[in-house]
Amino acid sequence: MGERRRAVLFIALLVASLALLTGQVRGxxxxxxxxxxxxxxxxxAPVQTSMARVADAVARAWALYTEIGRLRVExxxxxxxxxxxxxxxxxxxxxxxxxxxxxxxxxxxxQTPYRVVAARVVGRDPARWxxxxxxxxxxxxxxxxxxPVVSGQGAVGRVIETTPFTARVLLLxxxxxxxxxxxxxxxxxxxxxxxxxxxxxxxxxxxxxPVRVGERVITSGQxxxxxxxxxxxxxxxxxxxxxxxxxxxxxxxAADLSRVEEVLILLPEPAPSPAR
Amino acid sequence: MAAxxxxxxxATVLVHAVxxxxxxxxxxxxxxxxxxxxxVAFRRPAWGPVVGAATGFLQxxxxxxxxxxxxxxKLLVAQxxxxxxxxxxxxxxxxxxxxxxxATVVHQVTVVLVLxxxxxxxxxxxxxxxxxxxxxxxxxxxVPAFALVYxxxxxxxxxxxxxxxxxxxxxxWGREPEAAGRTAERRPAERAGPAGRSGGRRDDR
Numbered sequence: 001m002g003e004r005r006r007a008v009l010f011i012a013l014l015v016a017s018l019a020l021l022t023g024q025v026r027g028x029x030x031x032x033x034x035x036x037x038x039x040x041x042x043x044x045a046p047v048q049t050s051m052a053r054v055a056d057a058v059a060r061a062w063a064l065y066t067e068i069g070r071l072r073v074e075x076x077x078x079x080x081x082x083x084x085x086x087x088x089x090x091x092x093x094x095x096x097x098x099x100x101x102x103x104x105x106x107x108x109x110x111q112t113p114y115r116v117v118a119a120r121v122v123g124r125d126p127a128r129w130x131x132x133x134x135x136x137x138x139x140x141x142x143x144x145x146x147x148p149v150v151s152g153q154g155a156v157g158r159v160i161e162t163t164p165f166t167a168r169v170l171l172l173x174x175x176x177x178x179x180x181x182x183x184x185x186x187x188x189x190x191x192x193x194x195x196x197x198x199x200x201x202x203x204x205x206x207x208x209x210p211v212r213v214g215e216r217v218i219t220s221g222q223x224x225x226x227x228x229x230x231x232x233x234x235x236x237x238x239x240x241x242x243x244x245x246x247x248x249x250x251x252x253x254a255a256d257l258s259r260v261e262e263v264l265i266l267l268p269e270p271a272p273s274p275a276r
Numbered sequence: 277m278a279a280x281x282x283x284x285x286x287a288t289v290l291v292h293a294v295x296x297x298x299x300x301x302x303x304x305x306x307x308x309x310x311x312x313x314x315x316v317a318f319r320r321p322a323w324g325p326v327v328g329a330a331t332g333f334l335q336x337x338x339x340x341x342x343x344x345x346x347x348x349x350k351l352l353v354a355q356x357x358x359x360x361x362x363x364x365x366x367x368x369x370x371x372x373x374x375x376x377x378x379a380t381v382v383h384q385v386t387v388v389l390v391l392x393x394x395x396x397x398x399x400x401x402x403x404x405x406x407x408x409x410x411x412x413x414x415x416x417x418x419v420p421a422f423a424l425v426y427x428x429x430x431x432x433x434x435x436x437x438x439x440x441x442x443x444x445x446x447x448x449w450g451r452e453p454e455a456a457g458r459t460a461e462r463r464p465a466e467r468a469g470p471a472g473r474s475g476g477r478r479d480d481r
Contacts, residue, residue, distance in 0.1 A: 006322065006358075013329045013351050020336075020344030021390065037337050044290065044338070051294040059298070125340050126297040126305045128406075129391055129398060132340030160340075168340050175396045196398025 033161060042163045049136055049165070052122035083152040087231060094184065094218060094229045114227065114266040117141055119149075121261050122166065131174040131194060133157075135263060138165045146225050148266045154231035154254030155179070155219060156263050167265070171257045172200060172232065180223040181232055184216040192217065192232055192251055198258065200233060202249040211238045217251050227266065280428055281316060281323070285331050288312050288421070293338040304406055306413035308421050309335060310383060311376050313350055315425035317357035318372070324361070328354025342394060349386040353379040367431070376418045380411045 024031060033041065063072070123134030137143050139162040147159040149169045157171040170177055177194040181202075186209050193201040205211060215235045221228025231254045238249035288309050296305050309331045317324025332350030336343045357375060364371070384407050391397045 006325075010325050010351075010355050013325050014348070017329060017332070017344045017347040017351055020333075020347060021342060021394075024342055024344070031340070031343060033337060033343065037343070040334070041337055044286070047290060048294055048338075051290060055295050055298055123293055123338070124297045126293055126307075127335075127339050127341055127346075127387075128303060129345075129387065129396065130339065130341040134340075170340075175398060 031160065038163060042165070045138075045163055045165045048134070049122050052136075056120075080152060087152060087154070090184075090216060090218070090231045091229060114268060115142075117143065117265045117267060119143075119167070119263050119265055121263065129196065130176075131157075131171040131196065131257065132160070133169050133171065133260070133263075134166050135169060135265070136166060137265060138162050138167050140164045142267050143167045143265055144267070148226045148230070149263050150230060150266065151255045151260050151263050153256065154233065155226060156255050156257060156260060158225050159265065169263070172253055172255075173198060173257050178223075179226060179232065180220040181217045182220045182228075183211060183235065184218055186211050186215065189220055189222075190217075198253060199236060200251040200253055202235065202238075202251045203246070205238065205247040205249060207240070207245070207247055211235060211247070211249065213237060277429065278323070281327065281425075282330075284424065284428070285309070285312065285327060286334065289331060289334045289338060292335070301413060302406070302409045304409040304413055306417040307380075307383075307410070308414075308417035309350070310353065310379055310414055311372070311418035311421035312425060313354045314357045314372065314375055314379055314418075315422045316429065317354045318361045318375075319425060319429035319431060321358035321361040324354040324358030325351055328352075342390070342396065345387060345390055348390065349383045352386055353383050356382065372418055372422045373415060376414055377411050380414045381407065384410060 117137050119135035119137040121133050122136045125132045135149075143159055143162050145159055145162060147167075149156045149158060155172060157169045157174070157177065159167045160170045161168045172179060172192065172194055173196065174194040175196050179192045181190055181192045182188070183190065183205075188206055188209055188211060190205050191203045193203060195201050202217070213235055217232045217235060219226040219228060219230040219232060233251040233253040236250040236252045238247055240247050292305070292308055296308070299305070313324070313328045313331050316327045328350040329347050332345075332347035333343075335346040335350070339346070357379065360375065384403065388397065388402045391402075
């Protein structure tokens with residue numbers, strides 16, 4: 001290959017990669033893999049899933065080998081129970097508070113019931129710049145873009161891309177993630193953004209009402225993605241912005257997003273068929 | 277041989293995305309695709325940029341970040357390695373390590389720069405300690421990566437040696453010089469010869 005052809009090839013590849021990057025900035029969707037990418041992902045999905053299962057099996061075997069099996073299982077069951085009850089308590093507290101306000105009551109009544117699909121995490125983002133996971137449920141199971149994803153501890157993220165057998169979930173901690181939230185006690189409406197770290201960035205807090213550290217943060221249901229009342233986390237710190245109209249803070253995510261292994265994907269119930 | 281390299285690239289990227297991600301060291305994960313791309317670029321400089329871009333694109337697809345981010349970073353390091361392979365004695369034993377360190381730094385800096393431009397840089401430290409850990413992990417990954425690629429892709433003979441072998445083979449077996457040259461190139465006796473191992477400056481492959 002001549003010097004000139006090599007240079008042309010390199011420049012062509014360089015332009016192509018830059019076009020990929022800038023195409024996303026211009027486009028409405030921040031990440032659109034296209035037909036070629038989707039096909040490649042679909043082809044690799046079975047291998048990826050199989051490899052993840054092998055890794056899961058090895059990890060489980062190792063865990064059973066190194067830990068006292070029965071106590072571990074019992075401990076895990078009790079933890080699940082505590083997490084479930086904690087989630088249940090948060091939901092009940094929220095329901096009780098909502099019952100005192102007509103708007104909230106109406107909003108709850110108007111909430112569409114969700115169908116739930118359980119999924120296992122088969123891939124994570126190795127690059128620390130982004131926080132996404134791949135789960136083993138895809139469009140064949142009814143999973144669609146923007147479907148909310150939760151764990152037993154709270155909200156996890158939302159689906160951003162699907163293949164027939166897998167779906168990619170954008171975690172709350174990803175810098176591209178932003179969720180509308182409500183602080184459960186002070187009823188302040190705010191936005192929680194990902195930071196690339198385990199803590200979330202709480203923005204647009206009003207200066208008018210005090211916020212207690214430790215206060216629970218739940219989804220507001222206003223973004224159109226997450227239903228209202230899902231636990232997001234707890235306020236860790238709040239600070240004033242000098243000269244700013246709002247305050248901001250940090251939220252510790254309720255779900256341990258770096259270790260989540262199984263998740264639930266919420267899907268809207270299919271519309272009832274018209275009565276004859 | 278290109279198909280073997282393609283399978284190796286896909287397997288490496290999958291191992292990275294599915295297995296190695298479960299074994300983070302100080303928050304960093306080894307990127308075995310980086311030394312793999314470097315090794316391919318050393319052995320076949322003409323393939324380097326294509327293999328680098330394809331590997332980066334696969335990583336972009338599997339990692340869920342911005343498409344083109346790793347394509348660009350891997351393309352740049354592969355092109356650098358290919359240029360180096362044409363210009364210096366690539367059989368020097370220390371060169372893979374030095375180049376892996378340099379490539380890791382260039383790769384990380386490229387990613388950080390692109391993310392900074394896009395406003396997607398995480399809050400935590402991006403260079404410094406994380407980069408040092410990443411360099412160490414990639415050096416560890418370079419051992420199997422270079423060994424595997426060097427086993428699959430033998431160094432091509434220098435042009436003069438190639439012509440000599442072709443003529444000899446044509447005389448011995450009565451074949452066409454080009455075809456006979458290819459056969460002779462694979463003979464163990466020829467591979468073991470000092471000229472066949474020449475680490476001198478090589479022409480384009």
